[in-house]
Amino acid sequence: MHARPLATAIAVALAPGLLLIAAAAQAAPDPADARSLDSVEVKGQIFYRDRTDEPATLVYDLEYFQRFEPLTVGDMLKRVPSVAFLSDVLEYDGVRLRGLDPGYTQILINGKRVPGGGFDRSFFVDRIPAELVERIEIIRSASADRSGDAVAGSLNIVLRDGYALEGGYIRAGGLHYNDDEFEPSVSAVWGGEALGGRLLLGANAQGRRNPKQKYSQRFDEPNGELDNTEVQTDVRSGEDYSFNADYSTEVGEGRLALNAYFVRTDRLQDEDSVEFVEGIETPDNIDVVNINDLDIRTDNWSIGSEYEFPMAGGETRIRFGLAGFDDRQDELEDEFEYLRDDLPFPDDDRFTGDRVVLDIEDREFSAELRHERDVADMKLKFGVDYTRKGRDTSILSARNRFNIPDAPAPRPTIPGDFNEFEAEPGGINTIDEDRVEPFVKLNGESGALEWQVGLRYQYTDLDIFDATVE
Numbered sequence: 001m002h003a004r005p006l007a008t009a010i011a012v013a014l015a016p017g018l019l020l021i022a023a024a025a026q027a028a029p030d031p032a033d034a035r036s037l038d039s040v041e042v043k044g045q046i047f048y049r050d051r052t053d054e055p056a057t058l059v060y061d062l063e064y065f066q067r068f069e070p071l072t073v074g075d076m077l078k079r080v081p082s083v084a085f086l087s088d089v090l091e092y093d094g095v096r097l098r099g100l101d102p103g104y105t106q107i108l109i110n111g112k113r114v115p116g117g118g119f120d121r122s123f124f125v126d127r128i129p130a131e132l133v134e135r136i137e138i139i140r141s142a143s144a145d146r147s148g149d150a151v152a153g154s155l156n157i158v159l160r161d162g163y164a165l166e167g168g169y170i171r172a173g174g175l176h177y178n179d180d181e182f183e184p185s186v187s188a189v190w191g192g193e194a195l196g197g198r199l200l201l202g203a204n205a206q207g208r209r210n211p212k213q214k215y216s217q218r219f220d221e222p223n224g225e226l227d228n229t230e231v232q233t234d235v236r237s238g239e240d241y242s243f244n245a246d247y248s249t250e251v252g253e254g255r256l257a258l259n260a261y262f263v264r265t266d267r268l269q270d271e272d273s274v275e276f277v278e279g280i281e282t283p284d285n286i287d288v289v290n291i292n293d294l295d296i297r298t299d300n301w302s303i304g305s306e307y308e309f310p311m312a313g314g315e316t317r318i319r320f321g322l323a324g325f326d327d328r329q330d331e332l333e334d335e336f337e338y339l340r341d342d343l344p345f346p347d348d349d350r351f352t353g354d355r356v357v358l359d360i361e362d363r364e365f366s367a368e369l370r371h372e373r374d375v376a377d378m379k380l381k382f383g384v385d386y387t388r389k390g391r392d393t394s395i396l397s398a399r400n401r402f403n404i405p406d407a408p409a410p411r412p413t414i415p416g417d418f419n420e421f422e423a424e425p426g427g428i429n430t431i432d433e434d435r436v437e438p439f440v441k442l443n444g445e446s447g448a449l450e451w452q453v454g455l456r457y458q459y460t461d462l463d464i465f466d467a468t469v470e
Helices: 062-068 073-077
Strands: 008-015 018-024 057-061 083-085 095-097 105-109 133-139 153-159 167-176 182-194 197-219 226-251 254-277 286-311 314-337 350-375 378-403 422-446 449-456 459-466
Touching (some): 057 062, 062 073, 062 133, 073 083, 073 133, 095 153, 167 197, 226 286
Antiparallel strands (some): 008 018, 057 133, 133 153, 167 182, 422 449, 422 459
């Protein structure tokens, strides 16, 4: 019996537009086996970010992102070098540039700051659907014409405007998860001439889900004995709704632009866990059962206007904006302890119930006046930014804890009656902030060298009132 080795070929796609073909042959093929094939043509292209005249600004447009089919801005940013995230609340939340916390990264939408939650006011970018976005700009260094809040850098999310689309489309889809749940998504966008100018309308609704199974082992010391184990389920599901509108028209010698957006998040975070002593996962070794539910509804919205017109040999821009942030969170945590005595599960020994209600209302008014003109071979820009911010925070909590007697004593009602909600320390407060920021900036070129020099002065008047301090 004669065996003839076959030629083998392997094609591996390394990147778009790059194909590696490796072939190895141990013997020439038999001419009788030859077949005539149609010509095969392989085309590819490597996608790069856009190049800009600003040396400190990186721009990533739709062409860069669309091959990944992103759902949200978080999905888009995870494809961008140097961008990391704080944690994984539905996967991508607080942006971290240069390894610093989200509070040091300034989030802008259409060049304007947006209010966010938390003590650092960071904004969770994962709540903005990709359908609304025209491009993303990463500004890597400070400049006189930008706020000094951006220690790590700025991230500007530019939404689609009336010039970005002619016509419309409807897009529908869905995601199937490994816990057999299906989350649909639908979006519609239209742009064209209307009302004497250019109008764009967009809307999006999508289901979000992140199911996780966790297993932890805890030891009394490194390489020591197993102390306990924890089996945990963590399911975070919700819906995001969004709407944006952009209108622009010529008024006199200038251009008037009006824009608005609204984003709502409804989310339930359901986290349950069971702890076992000595790592023996049987009912008799159940130590603690914990049930933790967090119901979240968060709204972000903004309306703005901008008028740009020629003046005094240059271009002048006047901009006004009003942004809002409303966050309501209701948290429930019930904990059952079983091994405080010698009777194992199902005889529980103590119940602890915690309830927390968080309510934040934030309003931010902004105004800007800037002028830009050529001076010899240089470009001069100067102006002033004004921001007025008001924020009301309420954090209330209640706890109910009691021991559960052994049978045949009557079992108390669980969770029982909670006391009145009381404010957490510092949990009832108001913040009023006024900020004025005049600036001047000069750009120029000298051969192959681009340079800029500028000055920005920032004055902030901040009043904080804590109602929990007597």
